[in-house]
Amino acid sequence: MALNRRQKWRAEKIQSERIARAKKASEKAESEVSISGEEQKGRVITRYGQRQLVESNDGELFQCTSRRNIDISVAGDEVIFQPTDNDNGIVTALLPRKNELKRQEKLIAANVDQLWLVVAAEPKYQFDLIDRYLVVAENANLPVSIIVNKIELVDDLESLYADFLIYQNLGYKLHFISVKEQLNLGDLKQQLADKTHIFLGQSGVGKSSLINELIPDLNIRVNEISEKSKLGKHTTTNTCIYKIASGGDLIDSPGIREFQLDNLEAKDILNGFREFTPLLGNCRFRNCQHINEPNCAIKEALESGGIHPYRYNSYLRLIESQIATPVRNCSNITQL
Ligand SMILES: Nc1nc2c(ncn2[C@@H]2O[C@H](COP(=O)(O)OP(=O)(O)O)[C@@H](O)[C@H]2O)c(=O)[nH]1
Ligand SMILES: [Mg+2]
Ligand SMILES: [Zn+2]
Structure with a gap:
C-alpha cells in the first residue's frame, strides 16, 4: 500500500515517538527484568511472510506481526516490539538501519558490519572468482576481508602468501586459517567479536565447517527457531542471525553464502x-x-x-x- 507524504510523515512521527518511549522505558528498566507487555527493543532473527522472529535483550524469542504502516523487516533489523503473551508480540517500530544488503533490489539483511570472502587452497582459489565477490562487496559498501582456508594442504606457504599480496596491497585484510587443523582461529574469532558478519564464498571452501566451529550449538538454535517460528525444515533455507560462541553475530543462509554477482551494470x-x-x-x-x-x-x-x-x-x-x-x-x- 503506497502512503502519501502526509501519511508517511505521520507514520514516521508515530514511530519516532514509540522509539523515544521505548528508549525511556528501557533506560528505566535497565537493571530490572523487563516487564512482560511493555514495549521493548529487540532484534529480528528471521523473517517469513508477514511474520518475524524477534529476540529480546534477554534472549527470548517472540513470534511477531507488525503494526500497520511499519516497513517490512529483515534479519538484523532492530525493532521496538510489545509482547502480547508468552511467545507472541507486535512490532510497533523499525529502528533506522545502519545499512542494507540487497540483491536484485530485494532486501536480504540489515545492520551488517562486515563481509568475509572465504576461499580455500582446495578447491583452489581463482582470482577472477575472488574479484567477482569483491565487486559484490564493494557495491554493498561494506568492509570485506578474505579468509583463506585449508592452509594445511599447502606445501609452500610463502607462495600462498605471495599470491594474495595483490589483495593485501589493495588494502584487503587476509586471514590464513585451517578449520581442520585449528590454525589461526583465535585471531579470527577476535576479529568477529562484537560485530555482525556475513560469510560469502563458493561451495566446498569450508564455510559450513567454519560456521560449525564458531557456533557449536547451531543445530540447537536452528531447532529452536524452527519450533518458535513453526517454519519447520524451511528454517535452514531462511536467512537467520546466529550468535557466535566467542562473540559477535553471523547472518547466514545458503543463499547468502553463495551470493554472487548478478545483474550489475x-x-x-x-x-x-x-x-x-x-x-x-x-x-x-x-x-x-x-x-x-x-x-x-x-x-x-x-x-x-x-x-x-x-x-x-x-x-x-x-x-x-x-x-x-x-x-x-x-x-x-x-x-x-
Ligand atoms: N583439508 C581441509 N578440509 C577442510 C577444512 N575445512 C573444511 N574442510 C572440508 O572441506 C569440505 C567442504 O567443507 P564445507 O564446510 O562443507 O564447505 P562449504 O561448501 O563452503 O560449506 C568438507 O569435506 C570439509 O570437511 C580444512 O581446514 N582443511
Ligand atoms: Mg556448506
Ligand atoms: Zn579508459
Whole structure:
C-alpha cells in the first residue's frame, strides 16, 4: 500500500515517538527484568511472510506481526516490539538501519558490519572468482576481508602468501586459517567479536565447517527457531542471525553464502575495483570502457604497474560477460 507524504510523515512521527518511549522505558528498566507487555527493543532473527522472529535483550524469542504502516523487516533489523503473551508480540517500530544488503533490489539483511570472502587452497582459489565477490562487496559498501582456508594442504606457504599480496596491497585484510587443523582461529574469532558478519564464498571452501566451529550449538538454535517460528525444515533455507560462541553475530543462509554477482551494470563493476575508481574520469573519452580506447587511464595504469594484470583480466571478463548478455537471465534470482 503506497502512503502519501502526509501519511508517511505521520507514520514516521508515530514511530519516532514509540522509539523515544521505548528508549525511556528501557533506560528505566535497565537493571530490572523487563516487564512482560511493555514495549521493548529487540532484534529480528528471521523473517517469513508477514511474520518475524524477534529476540529480546534477554534472549527470548517472540513470534511477531507488525503494526500497520511499519516497513517490512529483515534479519538484523532492530525493532521496538510489545509482547502480547508468552511467545507472541507486535512490532510497533523499525529502528533506522545502519545499512542494507540487497540483491536484485530485494532486501536480504540489515545492520551488517562486515563481509568475509572465504576461499580455500582446495578447491583452489581463482582470482577472477575472488574479484567477482569483491565487486559484490564493494557495491554493498561494506568492509570485506578474505579468509583463506585449508592452509594445511599447502606445501609452500610463502607462495600462498605471495599470491594474495595483490589483495593485501589493495588494502584487503587476509586471514590464513585451517578449520581442520585449528590454525589461526583465535585471531579470527577476535576479529568477529562484537560485530555482525556475513560469510560469502563458493561451495566446498569450508564455510559450513567454519560456521560449525564458531557456533557449536547451531543445530540447537536452528531447532529452536524452527519450533518458535513453526517454519519447520524451511528454517535452514531462511536467512537467520546466529550468535557466535566467542562473540559477535553471523547472518547466514545458503543463499547468502553463495551470493554472487548478478545483474550489475558496467558502472557497478568499475566501482567494484577499488584501485580503478581514483582513475575514472581521466580517460580521453567520457564513455571509455577501458578496453581498446586510446588514452585510457586504466590501461596506462596497467602498463605502468599500478593495476595488476590479474585484476584487469577479471575486469575484462566481467565487463565482457555484461556486454554479451544484455538481457539478463532471471531464473536463478529468486533463491534468496
Ligand atoms: N583439508 C581441509 N578440509 C577442510 C577444512 N575445512 C573444511 N574442510 C572440508 O572441506 C569440505 C567442504 O567443507 P564445507 O564446510 O562443507 O564447505 P562449504 O561448501 O563452503 O560449506 C568438507 O569435506 C570439509 O570437511 C580444512 O581446514 N582443511
Ligand atoms: Mg556448506
Ligand atoms: Zn579508459
